[in-house]
Structure formats: structure tokens, C-alpha cells
Amino acid sequence: MIKDITLAPEGKLKLDWVKAHMPLLQTIEEQFKKEQPFKGMRIAICLHLEAKTGYLAQVVQAGGAEVAVCGSNPLSTQDDVVAALVESGITAYAWNNVTEREYHMHLNQTLDFRPNALIDDGGDLVGLLHSQRQHQASDILGGCEETTTGIIRLKALENEGKLRFPMMAVNDAYCKYLFDNRYGTGQSVWDGINRTTNLVAAGKTVVVAGYGWCGKGVAMRAKGLGAQVVVTEIDPIRAIEAYMDGFTVLPMLEAAKVGDIFVTVTGNRDVITGEHVDVMKDGAILCNAGHFDIEINKEHMAERSEQIREVRKNITEYSLPGGRRVYLLAEGRLVNLAAGDGHPAEVMDMTFALQALSLKYVVQHAAAIEPKVHAVPAELDRYVADLRLSSLGIQIDRLSTEQEEYLSSWAES
Numbered sequence: 001m002i003k004d005i006t007l008a009p010e011g012k013l014k015l016d017w018v019k020a021h022m023p024l025l026q027t028i029e030e031q032f033k034k035e036q037p038f039k040g041m042r043i044a045i046c047l048h049l050e051a052k053t054g055y056l057a058q059v060v061q062a063g064g065a066e067v068a069v070c071g072s073n074p075l076s077t078q079d080d081v082v083a084a085l086v087e088s089g090i091t092a093y094a095w096n097n098v099t100e101r102e103y104h105m106h107l108n109q110t111l112d113f114r115p116n117a118l119i120d121d122g123g124d125l126v127g128l129l130h131s132q133r134q135h136q137a138s139d140i141l142g143g144c145e146e147t148t149t150g151i152i153r154l155k156a157l158e159n160e161g162k163l164r165f166p167m168m169a170v171n172d173a174y175c176k177y178l179f180d181n182r183y184g185t186g187q188s189v190w191d192g193i194n195r196t197t198n199l200v201a202a203g204k205t206v207v208v209a210g211y212g213w214c215g216k217g218v219a220m221r222a223k224g225l226g227a228q229v230v231v232t233e234i235d236p237i238r239a240i241e242a243y244m245d246g247f248t249v250l251p252m253l254e255a256a257k258v259g260d261i262f263v264t265v266t267g268n269r270d271v272i273t274g275e276h277v278d279v280m281k282d283g284a285i286l287c288n289a290g291h292f293d294i295e296i297n298k299e300h301m302a303e304r305s306e307q308i309r310e311v312r313k314n315i316t317e318y319s320l321p322g323g324r325r326v327y328l329l330a331e332g333r334l335v336n337l338a339a340g341d342g343h344p345a346e347v348m349d350m351t352f353a354l355q356a357l358s359l360k361y362v363v364q365h366a367a368a369i370e371p372k373v374h375a376v377p378a379e380l381d382r383y384v385a386d387l388r389l390s391s392l393g394i395q396i397d398r399l400s401t402e403q404e405e406y407l408s409s410w411a412e413s
Contacts, residue, residue: 001109002086003079003095011084014051015058022052022349023391024384025059028356032063037360039064044115046107046125047146048076048337049094052345054085056119056352060359061090068113070106072121074098075330075338111136117363118143119355120167122291123153130157130164137164142362142369144168144355148181148212149267149291154373166369168358170351173376175384177213180351184343185336186217189263189289190225192340196314196329197285202226207259209252210266211238214289218263219247230255232271252276262286263335264295274300277318280326287329289336296332314339353384 019026032038043065047053053069061067068091071077077096086092091113093106107124111133120126120143129137142165145151151171157163170176190201206222207230208215219229219242231242232252239249256262256276260283264271267290277300288295302308307319316328330338342348357380362369389396399407 001093001095001106002082005083005086007080008083008087011051011054011078011080011082012087014078014081015054015084018051018345018348019055021345022055022352024349024353024387025055025356027387028353029059029062032059032356032360036064037363038117041116041363042066042068042113043359044110044113044118044125045069046072046110047119047121048073048334048342049082049085049092050076050078050337050342051081052342052348052352054081056355057085057090058088059352059356060119061088063356063360066113067091068093068110068115070094070110071098071103072124073334073337074100074103075333076342108133114139117141117359119146119359120144120150121146123150126150126157126167127153130162134164140165141366142166142168144170144358144362145373146351146355147171147291148214151373152267158372163371163373165371166362166366167373168362168376169373170354170358170376173354173358173381175350175354175381175388176376180343180347181213182217182220184217184347184351185214185265185289186219186221187347188336188340188343189218189265189287190221192335192338193261193263193285193287193329196312196335196339197327199285201261204228204260205230205258207232207252207255207262208247209262209264209271209295210290211235211242212265214265216245218265218289219245222261222263223247227261230259253279256280259284262296263289265289266295267291269294270297271295273297274304277301277304277320277326280324282324284326285329286326286332287335287339288332289334291334293332296328298328298332301326301328350384350388353387354380357384 049071057067071094077094082092093109151169204227206227208219209232211231211233222229230248233239243249257279301318305318311317314330318326329335
């Protein structure tokens, strides 16, 4: 179920472009073609369906699997890429700008594919398998999770003793969050904001809600663009870190009074509510880089508005009493994907290399590991880092035998 198969040639060009800039996945694709780790399996992938994700699906397919994909966000699917995937033999249930009913229909159709393993983004497939489709959970050998939000949901299931199969916490691997979350989110969020608004960042006050790895990246890039940066946090350690990194730290209610651009990146709900909107400047721009569209309370904004209208693609204007206007980008969904192309290909090359290798790991070890959330093995993390260095032509030092012995000994020498 896709938008238009005739869009496939455009999608293939996008896939070819990212493949040319994803040497790690190219290496793994060649390995998978020889090893066939997924031969005879059906694998479901629920991710933001753009070109980089599409290439990951093709790499899994190269490993011998039948693959079905669906979108993990209503606005991030690129219809031409999906058409190209279908033309290459992948089953797809996705199109851009789905309704909530269509979104859940596509999730269910992907599970109707009867997968043996999965890659999830935000935990929606796993959530369905533990709520409405529990009878199917025993068919799943295991899977991988891409995001912080998904890990939170998986940990909740594990803590309640309800998780039915092992899941790899790809989001928590060093080669994921140090680069994808920081450099990928940092760049792609501003790609989305700049492309959508066509406004300058320099001289403005940018409020970044949340100073995790994604928030660090967004704040770093805002500073690089010449903005004054304010950080809001609930964690005192991260708040001190933001302060020591040179940023102003304020509660959101105070930050709301001075901000020109707001970026929420917490993974929680109601980060910006009506009381914050009540004190914002005329012309304030709001957007979200967390997984779900609940960080900015759209209902509160609507309740306060005299008029709501789309003033530019992906920009909704809320006209407030007294003549103030605030603008919401991409309906409060992921601004870097709903209003942009997502993370740079070279960054996602590392993340998706981890996804592919972690999927192989969990499938091969499913019988031996518990139905819990598992860390990506350190050797996979290091292997991906080595691949990346090799692709860049960078060499590093290695420990000598004497150095290894020294580091593993407690005695003085």
C-alpha cells in the first residue's frame, strides 16, 4: 500500500546517492550477500522511510530476508523512496501524511507480514505485539530499537516482566548516540528549520529544551550559527554541563519570555504548554526534535488561538489575543524529518551499520539470550568505529603487548 509506483525512478536516484556516501553499509551488504544471515526469514522494519533507511532495508534484504517496511512517523515518509523499495522487491505499507487511522493500519499490515524479527523506531511495532497482537509475539526471535523514546518503552515492559523477546538497544551504543544523536540531530534539525522558515538564526535567542546528546547537538549548531542559546533542563547534572558549555540555563517559563526559536528534544510530553505560550514574544517559532508530537501541547495552543492557518508549507500560525502570533513547524512532529531529509548520510551510515549487525547478532543468539533489553556488544561498536576510520583513511595507534599487560595488572612496575 503505497502512494504511486511511478515515483520509483526518483526514489532510486535518492537511494543511489546515499549508498555512494554510506561505505560502511556497502561493506556489510557485501558480507550479507555471502553469509545470508537472514535466509528464509521475514523481517519488519518501522523507521522514517527516507533514502538512508531505504538502503538499510535493502542491505537486510541482501542478507536473504523478505522485508516489509512501514513509516514510524506520519510526515517523514518519502513516497518516491518507498516506490523504489517496492520496485526492488520490498513490501511496503506507507505514504506521506497519513491519518492516525492509516498509520495504525500500516503498522498492523506490517505485522500481518508475520515477521520473525524487527527493527523499530519508537517502539510502536513492539507495543502492538505486547498489547493487541500478543499471540504473535512468540513468532519474534528478537529485534533492534533506534531511539531513546523506544528504549524507555522497552525498559518499562522489561521492568514489568512483560517483554516477550530480546531487543538490542542500538540507541545506547557509543557509535550511535555520540554521533547520530549529537552531530546528526544537531545538523538535521537546523536543516529543517532553515529550509522551512528561510530565516536567519544569527542574533536570535534559541531555547533548547533538554540537554541530552540530541540537545547538545542542537545547542552546539545553534551557537555555530550565531544564536544566543538558552537551555532548559530537569536534570541538575546536565544543567551544570550546559552552563559549563557556555549556555544560559533557565526554567522554561522564564526562557519562554526571551526565546525567538524553541526546539524541544526531551522525549517527554508537555514540555511547552499553554502557560509558556502565554508569555512568548510575537513571532516565536516552535518546533520539536523528540520522537512524538506531544512535547509541544498543540491543544493548549489551539484553545488560546483566535485563528489557525498554514502560512507556509510546514508552518502553522496561531493567532493569539492581543495580536501576537506564534508559529509551529511540521505540526510539532520531528522537524528534521517532517520538514527535512533527516540526518546526514555519513552519520546514519554508522547507526545503520550498527542496526544491521545488531539484527544479525540478536537473530543468531536469540535462543541463548533472555527476553530483555540488551546492550550492543562492545566488539560490534568498535568494529563499526574501525570501519568508519578506514573509510576516512585514518589510522590510529594500537597497544603493544607490554602496554596491554600493564593495563591489565594491579602490580606496580
